[in-house]
Amino acid sequence: MQKEFTQILTQLGEDPTREGLLDTPKRAAKAMEFLTRGYNQDLDTVINGALFTSDCDSIVVLDNIELYSLCEHHMLPFTGRCHIGYLPNGKVLGLSKLARIVDMFARRLQIQENLTQQIAQAIMDVTGAKGVGVIVEASHLCMRMRGVQKQNSEMKTSCMLGSFRTDKDTRAEFLHLLKS
Ligand SMILES: Nc1nc2c(ncn2[C@@H]2O[C@H](COP(=O)(O)OP(=O)(O)OP(=O)(O)O)[C@@H](O)[C@H]2O)c(=O)[nH]1
Numbered sequence: 001m002q003k004e005f006t007q008i009l010t011q012l013g014e015d016p017t018r019e020g021l022l023d024t025p026k027r028a029a030k031a032m033e034f035l036t037r038g039y040n041q042d043l044d045t046v047i048n049g050a051l052f053t054s055d056c057d058s059i060v061v062l063d064n065i066e067l068y069s070l071c072e073h074h075m076l077p078f079t080g081r082c083h084i085g086y087l088p089n090g091k092v093l094g095l096s097k098l099a100r101i102v103d104m105f106a107r108r109l110q111i112q113e114n115l116t117q118q119i120a121q122a123i124m125d126v127t128g129a130k131g132v133g134v135i136v137e138a139s140h141l142c143m144r145m146r147g148v149q150k151q152n153s154e155m156k157t158s159c160m161l162g163s164f165r166t167d168k169d170t171r172a173e174f175l176h177l178l179k180s
């Protein structure tokens, strides 16, 4: 991507050979590689076998997982928090792996709706849980720095699968746990 970033600098009217910009294409390429490293990850590697037998039959929640992604329309950041709950079905997932799953999908070009669904579906697929709920709250720089320029609105998306979708008591308990 270095060559392309040099071209972008030129298109902007900049001089890519001036001192401050000499290493910019290299840095920008490295940063973009980091911001999209989710493309080089898969669930198996991320989970690393950290799936443990358990007879836990209560909702497990991990909330306020910070999230950094890039919107696929403008390639500008959207950032916020992800809240996850699942009802185990004989297996529990290593706690950090929930956050790693969030990162794997967030570090790709995304829209928030798809990101939310992909996280929920991955947790369902990996754990075979009875139900999964995922809520994402995020602020989109493409709506703040440019375009419609609204500073305070947040997008909230949710994906409820299995018993979180079919059983309103389970869903209510999840939402209550998040509030408390
Ligand atoms: N649904 C959804 N839309 C998003 C997300 N991120 C950015 N967008 C929207 O994608 C849309 C792209 O609309 P376009 O009209 O093609 O692009 P644009 O002219 O840059 O739009 P404006 O942002 O309204 O200036 C905008 O409404 C963005 O707000 C997201 O995660 N989910």
Ligand SMILES: [Zn+2]
Residues within 6 Å of the ligand: 071, 072, 073, 074, 075, 076, 140, 142, 143
């Ligand atoms: Zn956008």
